[in-house]
Amino acid sequence: MKLIMAIVSSDDAREALDRLTRAGFRATVISTTGGFLREGNTTIFVGTEDQRVLQAIEALSQTCRRRTQWVSPLPTLEGPGLEMSEPIEVSVGGAVVFVMNVEQYVQI
Ligand code: 2BA
Ligand code: 2BA
Numbered sequence: 001m002k003l004i005m006a007i008v009s010s011d012d013a014r015e016a017l018d019r020l021t022r023a024g025f026r027a028t029v030i031s032t033t034g035g036f037l038r039e040g041n042t043t044i045f046v047g048t049e050d051q052r053v054l055q056a057i058e059a060l061s062q063t064c065r066r067r068t069q070w071v072s073p074l075p076t077l078e079g080p081g082l083e084m085s086e087p088i089e090v091s092v093g094g095a096v097v098f099v100m101n102v103e104q105y106v107q108i
Contacts, residue, residue, distance in 0.1 A: 001102040002053050004046040007032065008064045009093040013042035016063040016095070020046060023059055037071055037092070053099055066094035 008016055013029065020027050025046050032043045046056050069092050073085040 001105050002048060002050055003100045003102050004044075004048065004053060004056055005098040005100065006044045006046070006060050006064075007034075007096040008042050008044060008060065009067075010040050010042045012064040012093065012095075013044065016044060016060055019059040019063050020044070020056060023055065025052070025056055025059070037069075037090070047102060047105060057097060060095045060097065064093060064095040067092055 028045045030043050032041050034041050070087045072087045
């Protein structure tokens with residue numbers, strides 16, 4: 001048994017979830033915030049058998065697009081004053097996926 005933790009763009013979350021549940025996966029969704037952009041994203045947890053992990057990742061890759069975004073990084077505390085940084089282009093999304101071993105899965 002594995003637990004998949006997938007951080008996805010909130011714009012892609014509904015479609016990803018639809019695809020996962022239609023394929024018979026069970027899932028739990030929470031609203032999260034990215035530490036770097038400080039913007040909302042969505043984290044999907046899927047507990048599934050080892051042999052279905054690739055299928056779940058496939059469902060995520062079919063529904064979560066990678067896109068670029070311009071952001072102004074937070075001011076740094078270095079230097080004489082608060083230094084405002086130039087906007088930078090970052091690549092966001094697709095899905096950031098962690099797969100963890102599950103020691104025990106109990107339904108009461
Ligand atoms: P954020 O932390 O808001 O990051 C958004 C995007 O900004 C990242 O996209 C990456 O392209 C860029 N970025 C993040 N930290 C950076 C840094 N220290 N320097 C330069 N660029 C940076 P993704 O890599 O696709 O990540 C999307 C979201 O997935 C992240 O949102 C965060 O919520 C989560 N995430 C990504 N890697 C993670 C990790 N190793 N542990 C926990 N959460 C992670
Ligand atoms: P929900 O996803 O809203 O599911 C509510 C109930 O609907 C489930 O109760 C189950 O009886 C049924 N159900 C859900 N997905 C199904 C599917 N693909 N096929 C057939 N029946 C399905 P519980 O099993 O007691 O789960 C309660 C909540 O626990 C779920 O709410 C979900 O948030 C979470 N959960 C359960 N199993 C999970 C797993 N393997 N991975 C991630 N989250 C899980």
